[in-house]
Amino acid sequence: MTIKIANGAGFLGDNIDAPRLLVESAQVDYLTLEYLAELTMSILARQREKNPEAGYAVDFLDVLKSLLPALKAQPQLKIVTNAGGVNPLACTAAVGKILHAAGLSETQIGVITGDNLLPRLDELRAVGCDFKNLDTGQPLEEISQSVVSANAYLGAQPIAETLAGGARIVITGRVADASLTVGPAMHQLQRRWDDWNFLAGISVAGHLIECGAQVTGGLYRHWQNLDLANVGYPIAEINDDGSCVITKPSGTGGAVNRNTVIEQLVYEIGDPAHYLTPDVDVDFTTIEVDQAGTDRVIVCGATGRPAPTSYKVSLAYQAGFIANGQLLVYGADCIAKAQACGKMILQRVERANFKLQETLIECLGTGDGVPVHGSGVKESARKEVLLRVSVRDDCRDAVERFTKEFAPLITSGPPGVAGYATGRPQVRPVFAYWPTLVPKTFVTPTVCIKAAGKWNAIR
Amino acid sequence: MSSIQLGQIAHARSGDKGNHANIGVVAYTSAGFDFLQRQLTADRVATFFPKLGTSSVDRFELPRLGALNFVLHNALGGGASESLRIDTQGKLLGTAILDLPLPTPSTDELTKMMPTKNP
Numbered sequence: 001m002t003i004k005i006a007n008g009a010g011f012l013g014d015n016i017d018a019p020r021l022l023v024e025s026a027q028v029d030y031l032t033l034e035y036l037a038e039l040t041m042s043i044l045a046r047q048r049e050k051n052p053e054a055g056y057a058v059d060f061l062d063v064l065k066s067l068l069p070a071l072k073a074q075p076q077l078k079i080v081t082n083a084g085g086v087n088p089l090a091c092t093a094a095v096g097k098i099l100h101a102a103g104l105s106e107t108q109i110g111v112i113t114g115d116n117l118l119p120r121l122d123e124l125r126a127v128g129c130d131f132k133n134l135d136t137g138q139p140l141e142e143i144s145q146s147v148v149s150a151n152a153y154l155g156a157q158p159i160a161e162t163l164a165g166g167a168r169i170v171i172t173g174r175v176a177d178a179s180l181t182v183g184p185a186m187h188q189l190q191r192r193w194d195d196w197n198f199l200a201g202i203s204v205a206g207h208l209i210e211c212g213a214q215v216t217g218g219l220y221r222h223w224q225n226l227d228l229a230n231v232g233y234p235i236a237e238i239n240d241d242g243s244c245v246i247t248k249p250s251g252t253g254g255a256v257n258r259n260t261v262i263e264q265l266v267y268e269i270g271d272p273a274h275y276l277t278p279d280v281d282v283d284f285t286t287i288e289v290d291q292a293g294t295d296r297v298i299v300c301g302a303t304g305r306p307a308p309t310s311y312k313v314s315l316a317y318q319a320g321f322i323a324n325g326q327l328l329v330y331g332a333d334c335i336a337k338a339q340a341c342g343k344m345i346l347q348r349v350e351r352a353n354f355k356l357q358e359t360l361i362e363c364l365g366t367g368d369g370v371p372v373h374g375s376g377v378k379e380s381a382r383k384e385v386l387l388r389v390s391v392r393d394d395c396r397d398a399v400e401r402f403t404k405e406f407a408p409l410i411t412s413g414p415p416g417v418a419g420y421a422t423g424r425p426q427v428r429p430v431f432a433y434w435p436t437l438v439p440k441t442f443v444t445p446t447v448c449i450k451a452a453g454k455w456n457a458i459r
Numbered sequence: 460m461s462s463i464q465l466g467q468i469a470h471a472r473s474g475d476k477g478n479h480a481n482i483g484v485v486a487y488t489s490a491g492f493d494f495l496q497r498q499l500t501a502d503r504v505a506t507f508f509p510k511l512g513t514s515s516v517d518r519f520e521l522p523r524l525g526a527l528n529f530v531l532h533n534a535l536g537g538g539a540s541e542s543l544r545i546d547t548q549g550k551l552l553g554t555a556i557l558d559l560p561l562p563t564p565s566t567d568e569l570t571k572m573m574p575t576k577n578p
Contacts, residue, residue, distance in 0.1 A: 036538075038477065038539060039485065039539050039540050042540075085465060135477060135479075136480065137571075156507070186556075218470055219553075220470075221470035221471070221557075221578075222578050257578075258518055259470060259485065259578055262483075262485050262524050263470065263471075263483065263485060264472070264474065264525055265483075265524065265526075266481075266483025266485065266521070266524075266526050266528050267472050267474050267481075267483060268474035268475065268476055268481060269483070269528060270476065270479075270481065270528075270530055271516075271517075271519055271520075272519050272521050272528055273519070284524075285520070285521050285522070285523065286523070287521075287523065287524065289524060301523075303494075315518075316540075319541060322540075322541075323545070324543070358543060360543035360544065362544070364543060364545060369511075369545055369546055369551050369555075370508070370511035370551045370552060370554075370555040371508075371511070372507055372508060372509075372548065372555055372558065373506060373507050373508070373509050373522070374558075388545055390543035390544075391543070392541070392543060400479040430540050430541055431540045432537070432540060432541050433477050433478075433539065433540065433541075434540075435477055435537055458535060
């Protein structure tokens with residue numbers, strides 16, 4: 001038995017036509033849509049603070065509307081998504097409305113909650129969860145007043161449970177990205193939750209497709225030969241031995257070959273012998289990857305060990321404000337001139353009695369994007385550079401003042417500088433990342449399944 | 460000393476985990492992987508990126524895939540939201556590392572490390 005699980009979104013902001021194009025060009029059993037990067041949760045938490053009905057991936061609603069014809073024409077098609085963000089219930093109600101209005105009132109929608117630890121932080125600290133920073137060992141006390149979001153990465157079990165309960169659409173908050181694939185695979189192939197090698201294999205499938213087109217040609221070194229404008233999004237054909245074939249719909253652009261798959265396999269990993277998810281501890285070093293046909297690559301041999309006893313928690317806290325501004329600096333002396341402009345801007349902020357905590361001047365076009373050993377471009381080799389000046393400070397007023405010091409250079413700076421028409425740079429709050437853990441025993445994922453018509457009636 | 464560039468015998472991809480960056484380097488051939496195992500040390504990678512503020516570099520091997528994974532600790536100036544740099548997430552590192560110089564192998568050896576056909 002083989003099941004086909006596709007991914008049509010790798011982050012909030014991914015191409016909104018991709019999910020529709022995917023299901024129009026291939027029949028799959030499950031469409032997964034991944035919307036939550038490390039810091040997306042804190043941005044959504046801020047949105048919810050301003051509006052109690054917000055805080056989820058609104059893009060998903062437009063995507064869902066585009067998928068309505070496929071949902072009607074393809075009875076096997078199910079959707080699993082973490083679009084719920086920090087407000088899965090509001091997301092589910094909005095989804096219910098859309099399906100109800102489209103005549104799909106009977107469609108069962110399941111929602112998973114329980115990942116949000118923000119309202120429970122004091123309670124959990126009282127029973128001994130210290131939430132110390134995994135990287136630095138710092139105690140949470142140092143930032144506990146500034147926490148804006150705290151979510152446990154739930155695993156695949158509640159997803160499988162929701163599908164077993166008859167849901168056609170599963171909406172979650174924070175879950176591990178790979179678990180969006182592991183949930184449906186476990187539900188469909190009915191294996192035990194301590195079948196570690198099997199869980200490892202399907203987690204690898206999830207890891208490979210979770211970033212959408214990154215496994216089908218996106219970011220590939222030899223992109224020049226590919227039609228990336230029409231890149232096909234990935235499908236994992238999962239076999240009941242835990243191996244999978246990574247492929248994409250025929251007639252689409254991009255490529256699936258051994259190189260694109262291995263590049264993605266090593267994307268954003270640490271120790272490859274211990275790729276940790278809530279479901280299993282995966283060893284990537286035993287994996288074999290082989291070409292099995294045009295745009296078909298077989299991945300097998302992953303091995304697994306028992307799952308960690310804690311959930312990873314993505315916690316974010318506010319750490320001041322940030323702004324960046326850019327100007328184009330032209331001429332034979334452009335590098336020295338750009339440096340001078342950057343210093344002038346910062347000097348004037350200082351003259352106004354703001355001492356900025358962090359500042360950075362980059363001359364883009366000279367290799368400043370990644371300063372490597374021996375880099376540095378001769379002045380005469382450049383006709384123009386893009387000056388980028390950035391600051392961070394705990395005090396919003398200081399950063400505001402910085403944003404007002406670009407325009408004055410129009411008349412009081414050097415000649416040969418342009419790019420003033422975009423207005424003042426925007427001041428943004430900084431949400432700093434605080435990786436930590438919570439014992440699984442303290443977190444209870446909760447599943448709720450109702451027909452679209454019922455969700456529609458709730459709000 | 461004459462040198463080749465890493466990009467002649469390998470491709471790469473990079474990304475972030477909080478304030479840490481990772482760079483996966485994938486050899487085109489098994490001969491190339493053997494060479495990288497000897498020559499592309501964690502120290503060489505650290506030295507090539509002297510200005511990132513990296514506190515340490517770990518190297519991991521995936522011999523069956525012909526790949527090495529480098530984790531550059533604290534290399535991102537604070538990470539995705541805090542960093543002031545244009546490359547907040549280490550996206551450029553996988554392209555930048557292709558310019559890393561390595562000692563030149565013999566012509567015969569080098570031929571065995573290069574991709575045989577259009578990759």
